[in-house]
Amino acid sequence: MSHQADYITKAGKNLADYRQVYFIGIGGIGMSALARFFKSKGAAVAGYDRHPTTLTDQLAAEGILIHFTEDTSQIPAGTDLVIYTPAIPKDSLELAYVRTHFTGIEIVKRSDVLGWITQQSFNICVGGSHGKTSISTMTAHILRHSGYGCNAFLGGIAVNYDSNFWSSDRQVSVIEADEYDRSFLKLSADIAVITAMDADHLDIYGTPREVENAYIAFSEKIKPGGLLISKYGLTRDSELKADRHLHYSRFNEQADLYASNLQVQNGSYVFDVHHKQQLIPGLTLTIGGLHNVENMVAAVGVALELGIAADKIKAAVADFKGVKRRFEYHLRDDQHILIDDYAHHPEELAALIEGVRSLYAKKLTVVFQPHLYSRTKDLATAFAEALDKADEVILLPIYPARELPMEGVSSLLILNNMQLEQKRILEKQALLSTIQKENPELLVLCGAGDIAELIEPVKAILSPGKHTS
Known part of the structure; x- marks a missing residue:
């Protein structure tokens, strides 16, 4: 049975019939999976995202055209399906353009396409x-x-x-x-x-x-x-x-x-x-x-x-070797353990810390980057309770993602609710300097923002010249 033959849209159209698919927010983890899906069907795929990442580099290497500045002239002529992420800003220039100029074609969210796929x-x-x-x-x-x-x-x-x-x-x-x-x-x-x-x-x-x-x-x-x-x-x-x-x-x-x-x-x-x-x-x-x-x-x-x-x-x-950024080891030797994790909810943080404790009887230092002002405001007390289970906590400033700042909401909300004595807030550069000075033996970096960008510099500090194990 061919996997190309039986994916049907709500209109009865075979998804393999789309020949030019355009993604607004193509670098998102869910969006990129769909981009790869259409590429596997033989469609020409292109898209926009705000910043280049390792994932967008991989998509480009697979033959997908990506640009990083909103530019309607780069939307391919003949596009017959536009897919956008719900995280795209409401004032997106490209989304407004396709809605105005690409009449008669489907302009849908990622979830709509997944819904089509599940129909058959x-x-x-x-x-x-x-x-x-x-x-x-x-x-x-x-x-x-x-x-x-x-x-x-x-x-x-x-x-x-x-x-x-x-x-x-x-x-x-x-x-x-x-x-x-x-x-x-x-x-x-x-x-x-x-x-x-x-x-x-x-x-x-x-x-x-x-x-x-x-x-x-x-x-x-x-x-x-x-x-x-x-x-x-x-x-x-x-x-x-x-x-x-x-x-x-x-x-x-x-x-x-x-x-x-x-x-x-x-x-x-x-x-x-x-x-x-x-x-x-x-x-x-x-x-x-x-x-x-x-x-x-x-x-x-x-x-x-x-x-x-x-x-x-x-x-x-x-x-099974795991999922990147889910309890992912970057160092694991006699001198240092360095773990990266996507945990961004109090329950996830509690489970992460419990998991580390189940394997290692060492002082545990957790670096956490809160994700979203709204989530920090709503769950500050629960975040504090989860982080209190570590031995030392360093908070980074909130990663805003799609949100604008909220008055009175910062990482200090979490810090002030914590009972742990060894706790502080640091900017990224100060964090790297602190790691250089204190040389933590068991270090966990976690959060759903851009904290993963710190992994390589931290690794270089803790164990120069070593590769991920």
């Missing part, structure tokens, strides 16, 4: 306020490694394949279901995973209850006869809808899927997975973080429900 594919959609990137990548990896096959649309770069997208002849799609802007409500899942329903994106939803309502609505989108796999103990679990419903947990034996007999061996986790009445013993996970044990339990559960053999699952788990 068997879909595994992974949603949740945290953990969705890891679980969707783990699931897609198991399906690919085992030979089952899938199309993957991921919100992170799978280290095994150095990509956030791949295709397969099997008409099965693994899709990260993004709750921002209620995007995930356009997806139609055959198997859905819900990891958490914690308050986030309150600039969109307004209240924590509205966030929960959106996840309930997401569950209602599961196709008839479909399966929901949700984390055991979620708030309002009884309101989630699906014809079949399983629960997963890290260790709770009340769940349908859980891990047991966990051991740490040579920096890896070794554990068993229980799936209803089935047991898979001795899985080995080489990436850190106890939360990743739980994430892998969910991914293994999906694979078992698809009928993939236990020995193939075990081999795939052992070969």
Whole structure:
């Protein structure tokens, strides 16, 4: 079965029929996956983004034309589909231009296209306020490694394949279901995973209850006869809808899927997975973080429900190398441990710190860059409680992303709520000087902004001349 033949739009048009696709915000992790998707279909792909990145460099190397200054003259003639990110500013010159001058063609959000794809594919959609990137990548990896096959649309770069997208002849799609802007409500899942329903994106939803309502609505989108796999103990679990419903947990034996007999061996986790009445013993996970044990339990559960053999699952788990910026090691030797992580929500920070503690009995220094003024304002107390679990915390100024500054909102809001004694706020250059002076043995950099740009200079300070291990 050709993977090009059966992706149908809401209008009944084959997505492979689009020949010139233009992206506004092409460098986003979800947007770039779709750009690669259309490129794989043989379409000419071009796009705009504000800044060049490693990811846009890769897209350009794959034959995708990208420019970094809004310039309507660079929008290709003959463009027959425009896709834009919901994070694009409302005053976007290019978006306004295509709406005015490209009449008669579809101008849609990324989520619309993912919705089209799910109309004619068997879909595994992974949603949740945290953990969705890891679980969707783990699931897609198991399906690919085992030979089952899938199309993957991921919100992170799978280290095994150095990509956030791949295709397969099997008409099965693994899709990260993004709750921002209620995007995930356009997806139609055959198997859905819900990891958490914690308050986030309150600039969109307004209240924590509205966030929960959106996840309930997401569950209602599961196709008839479909399966929901949700984390055991979620708030309002009884309101989630699906014809079949399983629960997963890290260790709770009340769940349908859980891990047991966990051991740490040579920096890896070794554990068993229980799936209803089935047991898979001795899985080995080489990436850190106890939360990743739980994430892998969910991914293994999906694979078992698809009928993939236990020995193939075990081999795939052992070969899983992780997701870039998810508990990603950059140094791991006798002198220094340097970890980079995308954690930008209090629950993610707490899980990250717990995971580091489970592997290392050393002084833990955490450098955190808050992401968004609104999120910092809404969750400052929870951020402080999570960060208090470290031994030392250095806060960077807030990364604003799409937001304008808010009066009275800064990293000081988090700092002033913390009980930890060793805490401070530093600008980036001062941070590098501090690391040079203090030479921390166990260092974690985390956040969803541009903090990852500090990894290479920090690495050069801590261990000159060494490569990522």
